[in-house]
Amino acid sequence: MATERFNDLKAFKGFIDEKLSSESDELTLAEALTHWEIENQGAEERKETLEAIQEGFADIEAGRLTPVRAALDELRKKYGLPPLP
Structure with missing residues (x-):
């Protein structure tokens, strides 16, 4: 991440001011x-993000899908959470 800007409080304030003046009131924190x-x-993070999105679309097109319930059950089991009702 571009750390110098990411950690710049004035840059963040300007960003928020811009969002508040141009976005709908429904933008959440x-x-x-x-x-x-x-x-x-x-640049590297952006490249990795785009590659992950492209892989996801390729999985969808190839039919490599997991039902949401099964995916949630797997995550809950992995992290020791109780099953969904």
Whole structure:
């Protein structure tokens, strides 16, 4: 991540001011932070993100899908959480 800008509080304030003046009122804090992280990714991080998205689309096109319930059950088991009702 472009650390110098990512950790620059004034740059973040300007970013938030811009979002608040141009985005809808429905932008959440989590969404704003996600936008900040994306906009401040370094070239390598951006490349890795795009490759992961492309792999996901390739999996979908090839039919390599896991039902949501099965995926959640697997994660819950992995992290020792109780099963869903």
